[in-house]
Amino acid sequence: MKTIGILLAGGQSRRYGSPKAFAVLEGKYFYERAYEALTAVSDHVVVVSRPELISDFRAGMDVITDLPSVAGKGPLAGIYTAMSERPAECYVVLPCDMPYIGQKELTVFMQLSNNAADITAVRTDSERIPLFSRWNGNMKELLERELDDGQLGVMSFLKKVTTDWMDASRIHPDKHIFRNINTSD
Numbered sequence: 196m197k198t199i200g201i202l203l204a205g206g207q208s209r210r211y212g213s214p215k216a217f218a219v220l221e222g223k224y225f226y227e228r229a230y231e232a233l234t235a236v237s238d239h240v241v242v243v244s245r246p247e248l249i250s251d252f253r254a255g256m257d258v259i260t261d262l263p264s265v266a267g268k269g270p271l272a273g274i275y276t277a278m279s280e281r282p283a284e285c286y287v288v289l290p291c292d293m294p295y296i297g298q299k300e301l302t303v304f305m306q307l308s309n310n311a312a313d314i315t316a317v318r319t320d321s322e323r324i325p326l327f328s329r330w331n332g333n334m335k336e337l338l339e340r341e342l343d344d345g346q347l348g349v350m351s352f353l354k355k356v357t358t359d360w361m362d363a364s365r366i367h368p369d370k371h372i373f374r375n376i377n378t379s380d
């Protein structure tokens with residue numbers, strides 16, 4: 196099954212204060228870490244970012260920007276753009292702000308994912324992590340309708356379809372590796 200990795204890097208990073216994709220952990224940009232992780236489980240990785248950042252990504256990466264019809268509409272806009280521009284049967288999504296997720300974690304996640312569900316996402320005992328997820332390609336039309344209707348919330352989208360929530364402890368025993376970095380602290 197053709198699988199495309201979607202690296203979400205088109206947010207405003209208002210809370211962080213500068214583009215999170217270019218924050219650094221252990222000598223590597225967040226986006227490079229996410230990109231490397233996605234390569235382990237994808238036939239191809241597409242980065243969906245913002246026009247002003249596009250030239251800052253490493254040469255050779257497939258970097259696109261949100262389609263004008265959905266630009267500024269949040270993470271679902273990035274996923275919809277990737278599905279429209281890079282058709283595939285299956286997508287694995289990772290936001291740029293989960294720098295502790297590596298190839299191992301994504302590989303286990305994809306191996307344990309329920310292919311029959313529309314979307315598989317991860318939850319810990321204290322929170323849901325909707326953007327660490329696997330999506331069936333047939334979600335594109337519904338995504339388009341929801342974005343057209345102004346329904347932009349990721350969680351509310353996941354509630355409308357068959358979402359399988361995978362317990363993070365099946366992927367890694369330390370739930371802290373699943374945290375999103377939202378502020379520079």
Ligand SMILES: Nc1nc2c(ncn2[C@@H]2O[C@H](COP(=O)(O)OP(=O)(O)OP(=O)(O)O)[C@@H](O)[C@H]2O)c(=O)[nH]1
Pocket residue numbers: 203204205206207208209210211215243244261266267268269270272273274289290291292326377
């Ligand atoms: N392509 C794309 N990605 C987005 C968009 N909004 C958020 N993202 C990405 O989705 C992930 C989660 O984003 P958030 O942390 O909720 O939002 P953010 O804009 O990055 O940060 P804040 O401005 O502090 O809310 C990150 O990887 C963002 O880069 C968007 O409109 N388009």
